[in-house]
Amino acid sequence: MPLLHSLLYRAPKIALNKIPVSPVSLFLAPWVVPISSPVIADGAVAICDGRIISVGGAASLQAQFAQSRVENCQGVLLPGLVNAHIHLELSAYRHIPQPTPDQSFCDWIRSLLQLRQTGEISVDDTSEAAHQMLEQQCNSGIILLLDIGNTIPVSPATMQSPGEITFLLELLGPDAKSEEQVLARINSLPDSVSATAHAPYSTTAGIMTALKKRAERLAHIFSLHVAESADEVELLRTGQGCFREFLEERGAWDGRFPRPGKLTQGAVDYLADLGLLDANLLCVHCVQVSKPEVKLLARNGCKICLCPGSNRFLGVGVAPLEMMLNHGLLPAIGTDSMASNEALDLWREMQLLREDHPGVSPAQILAMATLGGAQALGRQQDFGTLAPSRKASLLNVNSPALERAKDAEQLVDILTGGGQPEKLCWISEDGYSKV
Ligand SMILES: [Zn+2]
Secondary structure, eight states: OHHHHHHHHHSOOOOTTOOOSSOOEEEEEEEEOOSSSOOEEEEEEEEETTEEEEEEEHHHHHHHTTTSEEEEOOSEEEEOEEEEEEOGGGTTOTTOOOOOTTOOHHHHHHHHHHHHHHTOSOHHHHHHHHHHHHHHHHHTTEEEEEEEESSOOSSOOOOOTTOEEEEEEEEOBOSHHHHHHHHHHHHHSOTTSOEEEOOTTTBOHHHHHHHHHHHHHTTOOEEEEESOOHHHHHHHHHSOSHHHHHHHHTTOOOOOOSOTTOOOOSHHHHHHHTTOOSTTEEEEEOOSOOHHHHHHHHHTTOEEEEOHHHHHHHTOOOOOHHHHHHTTOOOEEOOOOTTSOSOOOHHHHHHHHHHHOTTSOHHHHHHIIIIIHHHHTTOTTTSSSOOTTSBSOEEEEEOHHHHTOOSHHHHHHHHHHSOSOSEEEEEETTEEEOO
8 A cells, every 4th residue: 555655654753752741541442543554453542632642552552551541442443534525505405406317517506506596495494404414424423524605604613522614605706797796805805714716617717816815825725616527628628518508698608718829628727727726725526637637736736625426416427536546646535515415424425436436445545534634624734644643533433344344454345335334433532422
């Protein structure tokens, strides 16, 4: 597993010979899955002052920390999962019909906008569904969540401990008329609101560039939907297709594609031309990307988030995961929203990735759900792996299938292919916390 080993050596090291002053808690388990190093049978994690101080075999850590408080756990200890793309505000929109084979991506957008405009789903319904979904995310082992929304929530959702949520206000405007209004809004936003762009097909280059600069100034991630459908690429390349019709219907087509004198190969190529590719960019979906575009993403240190459940629901294709991994990229995983997915369950998303990419190892898929997500959100110093200096928030899972695992390979196969384990709880320094 060269990828995982290279990740291990990139992890920051702490002085292991430093003697902790505070009491040490030692959590022992039949299996410890650090992600950044091989799975440990009969393993242990030592915690002190809210941070992991050591991970290793149970016997050696018990000898090293002889005075520690010891807890015996069942099943598996692993880092919390990261959902790097969700729209909580669409949690009540579960009745958008799945596009039929003769319908386009734009037909699904029409259905979504129609339902939003009818006012059938009230502000209270939206808020209640969002809060319920957030609780469900934490109860399913999500420790970090990136939430994207078109409106600033009236009662902002906070995640129960140990989870953390980041909210990005998503802005869009496809033509010169809306660009002026959106740029004025960006200038009037307080710095306490982090904002991002929707997608290249819905947001002018001027808006995307202004939002990207603002994100850099405020030091937060810049996330946008990129290369989700072939229709998007068609618009950027030729100025034709269902998006052209859709924008014309709404009086928002001003003929900006194809760009005069520019041959656009795809959505990533377009963003590269705008100078938006860097380590602060999180490209969500990346289904319709070419090999040169994957190389561009890798060369610029961009982050990727795959949403296999949403892509399957909308019938837009399958992202070239093997190509991304071969170029040294470790994508994150996102569920997207209830408007474009049957369930917002990261365990299910791992199962879908296993089905779509039988050549990708289960260990790499588990690394995507943990470390890939933490890196995408710029939080790998705290989350994504069980390693010294990471936050002491461990996920403890168990099931009859996991108990029957004979070796590390079988264990990771079940973790990524078996869906959400029956038993799941969080462990912190003080012990267990219920979910
Ligand atoms: Zn989305």
